[in-house]
Amino acid sequence: MAELLLGPLLRYVDGSSATFWVExxxxxxxxxxxxxxxxxxxxxxQVAGHHYALVPVDGLTPGTVSAYEVLLDDVAxxxxxxxxxxxxxxxxxxxxxxxxxxxxxCRWAAPPADEKDPVGPDALDTxxxxxxxxxxxxxxxxxxxxxxxxxxxxxxxxxxxxxxxRRSLADPPGSQxxxxxxxxxxxxxxxxxxxxxxxxxxVPSCMIFDDHDVIDDWNTSAAWVADIRATVWWRERLLSGLxxxxxxxxxxxxSPRELAEDPLYAAVRETPDxxxxxxxxxxQSDADPASVRWSYRRDFGRVRVLMVDTRxxxxxAEDERAMLDPGEAGWLREQALDAPGSYDHLLxxxxxxxxxxxxxxxxxxxxxxxxxxxxxxxxxxFGEKLRRGADLEHWAAFxxxxxxxxxxxxxxxxxxxxxxxxxxxxxxxxxxxxxxxxWPEGTPGPDARxxxxxxxxxxxxxxxxxxxxxxxxxxxxxxxxxxRLARHGGCARPAVSWRRTGGPWFGNQLMTLTLQGxxxxxxxxxxxxxxxxxxRNGDRNSGKNGSGSGSGSGxxxxxxxxxxxxxxxxxxxxxxxxxxxxxP
Numbered sequence: 001m002a003e004l005l006l007g008p009l010l011r012y013v014d015g016s017s018a019t020f021w022v023e024x025x026x027x028x029x030x031x032x033x034x035x036x037x038x039x040x041x042x043x044x045x046q047v048a049g050h051h052y053a054l055v056p057v058d059g060l061t062p063g064t065v066s067a068y069e070v071l072l073d074d075v076a077x078x079x080x081x082x083x084x085x086x087x088x089x090x091x092x093x094x095x096x097x098x099x100x101x102x103x104x105x106c107r108w109a110a111p112p113a114d115e116k117d118p119v120g121p122d123a124l125d126t127x128x129x130x131x132x133x134x135x136x137x138x139x140x141x142x143x144x145x146x147x148x149x150x151x152x153x154x155x156x157x158x159x160x161x162x163x164x165x166r167r168s169l170a171d172p173p174g175s176q177x178x179x180x181x182x183x184x185x186x187x188x189x190x191x192x193x194x195x196x197x198x199x200x201x202x203v204p205s206c207m208i209f210d211d212h213d214v215i216d217d218w219n220t221s222a223a224w225v226a227d228i229r230a231t232v233w234w235r236e237r238l239l240s241g242l243x244x245x246x247x248x249x250x251x252x253x254x255s256p257r258e259l260a261e262d263p264l265y266a267a268v269r270e271t272p273d274x275x276x277x278x279x280x281x282x283x284q285s286d287a288d289p290a291s292v293r294w295s296y297r298r299d300f301g302r303v304r305v306l307m308v309d310t311r312x313x314x315x316x317a318e319d320e321r322a323m324l325d326p327g328e329a330g331w332l333r334e335q336a337l338d339a340p341g342s343y344d345h346l347l348x349x350x351x352x353x354x355x356x357x358x359x360x361x362x363x364x365x366x367x368x369x370x371x372x373x374x375x376x377x378x379x380x381x382f383g384e385k386l387r388r389g390a391d392l393e394h395w396a397a398f399x400x401x402x403x404x405x406x407x408x409x410x411x412x413x414x415x416x417x418x419x420x421x422x423x424x425x426x427x428x429x430x431x432x433x434x435x436x437x438x439w440p441e442g443t444p445g446p447d448a449r450x451x452x453x454x455x456x457x458x459x460x461x462x463x464x465x466x467x468x469x470x471x472x473x474x475x476x477x478x479x480x481x482x483x484r485l486a487r488h489g490g491c492a493r494p495a496v497s498w499r500r501t502g503g504p505w506f507g508n509q510l511m512t513l514t515l516q517g518x519x520x521x522x523x524x525x526x527x528x529x530x531x532x533x534x535x536r537n538g539d540r541n542s543g544k545n546g547s548g549s550g551s552g553s554g555x556x557x558x559x560x561x562x563x564x565x566x567x568x569x570x571x572x573x574x575x576x577x578x579x580x581x582x583x584p
Contacts, residue, residue, distance in 0.1 A: 002028035002072035006191055010090065011054075011252030012298075013142075013204040015062035018090050019259070020055045020070065021252045028073045030055050034066040034090060045269045047247055047278055048180040056256040063094030078201070085194075086135040088201040093141065095301045098516035102127070102140035104509065105210065105351060105427025106148040106457035109156055109189040110196075121527040121572030122459040123508045128195035130574060131203070140203050140512065141300065144307070146427040146456075147210025147351030149249065150186040152177045152241060154212065159185055172233045176215075179236055183244035206298055207249040208307045210351035210428060214241040220393045221371065222316040223384055235286075242282040242312075253296050253307070289313055290325045297335050303515050304343040304419075306335050308350045314398075318372050323352075323401035333408055341417030345515045346448075352394045353426040354405055355435040355452035355498045357473025362482030362491070364396035369489030394428075396494075403495040410439060413446030420518035420583050422448045425511075427456035430466050432511065432524055433474075433503030434580075437496040449584045452498070453522065455511040462506045474500050502578055510574070513582075520582040525574040 006023035013019075020032045024044055030053035031041040040057035060066075067087040070078035079087060093099070110122050131139045153176045155163070160175050162185060169175050177183055191197055211218040215237070219225065228234045251265065259265055264281055268274030285292040294309040308324070315322040324332065336346060356364070367390075369375070370383030387393060395402045405424075413422045435452040439445040472478045507526040514521045 001075060002026050002077075004070065004072060004077040006188060007197075007201070008032070008070050008078055008088070009191070009200045009252060010088070010202060010204050012255055013090060013092060014255070015092050015094065016060050017056060017058045017256050018060060018092075018204075019252060019254075019256060020057070020068075021248075022053050022055065022070060022072075024051045024053070024072050027051055031071040031074070032057050032068055033071065034060070034068045036061065036064065036066040038066070043269070046273045046275070047243065047268070048184075048275050050184060050247075052247055054251050054259065056259070057090075058256070060090065060092045062092050063096075065089050065091045083198075085132050085198040088198065089135075091139075091141070093301060098514050099300045099303045100138070100141045100512055100514050101144060101300075101303070101305070101347065102142070102510050102512045103144035103146055103349070103425050103427075103453075104455045104458040104511065105146035106212075106430060107145070107190065107459045108151055108154070108457075108461075109159075109186070110193050110459065111156065112158065119459060119461045120508050121529055122193075122196075123510045123525070123527040123574065124199060124458055125193065125195040126527040126572045126574045127510060128199035131199065132195075142298075142305075143200075143203055143205040144305070144347075144349055144425060145205060145207045145458075146349055146425060147208060148212040148427070148457075148460075149207060149209070150183070150190055151212045152183065152186065152237070153215050155186070156189065159189060172231065173237060177237070177240075178233060180240040180243055183240050187244070187248050206253055206296075206305065206307055206349070208253075208294070208309065208349060208351060209245055209249070209311060211311060213245060214238060214311075217388060217391055217393060218311050219314050219316065220388055220391075221384065222318065224388060225316060238286055239279055239282040242285055243278050246278065246281070250294060253298075258296075285312065290327050293328065293331065295328060295331060299343070302342070302344040302517075303347065304335075304345070305347045305349060306332060308332060308348060310350050310352050310395075321368065321372075321398050321400070323395055323398040323405075329401075329404065336408055336412045340415065344419050344421075344518050345513075345520060346412055346419050346422045347425055347513070348409075348423070349425045350395075351426060352428050353452060353454045354395045354402065354424045355437060356394055356396055356429075357470055357478065357500075359473040359475075359478035359482040360394075360470070361396040361494070362479075362486045363390075364392040364394055365399050365491045365494070366485040366489035367392045368397045368399060369491050374490050375488070399492070399494070406437065406439075406495040409437075409450050410446045413448030413450055414444070415447065418447040420448060421520045422446065422450045423513070423520075423582070424450075424452045426452065426454045429454060429470070430457050430460060430462050430506075431470055431503065432456065432505040432509055434501045434522070435498050436501050437498040439496055447584075449520075449582060451501075451582060453511060453513075455509060455524070457508060458510065459508050459527075467504075467506050470504050474504065502580065505577060509577075518583060522578075522580050522582050523576055524578040525576050527572050528575050529572045 003025045009021040032055045033039045038059045042053045042055045044051040044053045298305045313328040370379045432455045509526040512523045
């Protein structure tokens with residue numbers, strides 16, 4: 001009998017259709033049946049001995065909520081028997097209601113339920129418990145997961161023990177994952193977490209990779225690529241990473257129409273075993289990154305979301321460095337400027353922040369100048385070592401791309417049909433903040449309000465050096481040091497200046513944008529086991545920053561933030577630590 005191994009994940013939803021991702025233990029037909037009578041089915045496809053299906057369901061009614069069940073070969077497998085969670089549902093938008101977009105990045109898999117969590121409560125777990133406790137209450141309309149959904153290079157103790165039973169860790173890559181089968185272990189560990197499994201079954205999600213989905217600082221530089229390609233284990237790791245990302249994350253990002261038109265998806269489904277087809281695609285992606293597009297667009301009523309690949313689409317030659325290759329940059333421009341006046345809010349999801357603390361930005365631009373040879377060969381060698389050691393590979397390390405994005409944001413946000421807000425949504429840097437750019441005096445700024453919204457981690461560590469370093473990076477002293485570095489590298493001034501208007505906040509956290517008409521409101525929530533002013537997470541948000549409600553270190557504790565208790569997270573709840581109105 002066919003069994004459900006992983007999922008279901010509710011991925012794409014619009015007013016009339018939805019897609020559901022599942023993994024079964026054998027070939028079978030997967031079917032989704034909604035309580036309102038709509039249904040869809042798909043035959044599983046096979047990759048590396050695993051059996052997956054992406055089930056499209058059409059004929060949904062806008063503005064409705066319908067519970068669903070999953071069947072494999074006509075046998076019901078979801079909801080799980082005796083589940084403690086409410087039924088999984090599909091909520092279809094009607095184009096009139098507010099759109100709630102919850103986002104974050106960097107989720108390290110939670111430990112087993114009987115172990116103490118070394119990095120604190122998981123923000124997705126706590127969100128799931130809140131939604132489950134009030135199934136008819138407020139919930140996200142979509143989760144944007146902005147990278148590091150799995151950590152291929154930083155596994156848990158349980159996964160390390162599993163790897164040890166499978167192969168010798170004395171051989172490279174040691175305790176990091178090596179192949180497709182080991183990648184599947186990471187997804188099991190992450191997505192079989194009971195709270196997260198239920199949450200992903202009932203809240204649509206959009207995903208994009210970052211470096212740890214493959215390896216830390218993936219595609220930092222041309223020299224980095226040359227060095228890692230010389231290792232005996234890298235090719236299998238990279239191909240497996242791309243293959244598993246395509247199966248587990250990328251397919252669900254696509255609409256039913258895009259899936260129907262995707263030749264790779266058709267080829268994988270048409271063959272009894274799609275492993276070689278998918279492996280060939282991954283190899284082509286590595287050989288010619290410009291031949292593949294991982295970026296995609298989603299529209300939620302009058303909210304446009306562009307999820308941008310800032311890892312695989314890079315140009316790494318030192319004299320041509322770009323965060324996006326020409327084709328990718330052209331796609332982003334085309335999507336951002338398409339049909340002006342048809343959207344009220346433009347959200348650009350890029351795993352790496354565009355606007356960083358000033359010291360960090362200047363250090364990355366300076367390092368990029370050194371690596372280009374602006375101060376000679378010895379400084380160039382030092383710059384490459386520093387780039388890798390200090391992770392200096394954000395937008396600031398690609399100065400031309402930084403300025404090009406500033407220009408695009410201004411263009412998209414200017415004119416009689418300009419949206420109310422243009423927001424860059426990012427993660428990666430293990431803290432949260434809000435930053436607002438300003439265009440040079442004498443240069444007309446955009447009519448829309450443009451903001452950098454950064455939120456990370458969902459569940460990971462925040463070492464003391466990160467807290468101290470990023471706080472200092474925003475300070476006047478840090479800014480002065482940054483300017484000296486920029487002068488040493490002969491760096492041109494960036495196209496915009498900016499100021500921090502909220503944060504920094506440290507903790508496992510999520511941001512939510514509530515968008516209705518031309519109104520935009522931001523809420524930052526942290527997963528906490530206790531609530532005390534001046535505690536470990538006591539980051540006071542004052543009204544003088546122009547971004548918060550002055551709610552203080554503990555935030556607001558009201559009925560919305562209720563949740564159930566479990567032993568692993570010690571009764572953790574999401575607590576609001578900042579709220580602000582973002583509309584112009």
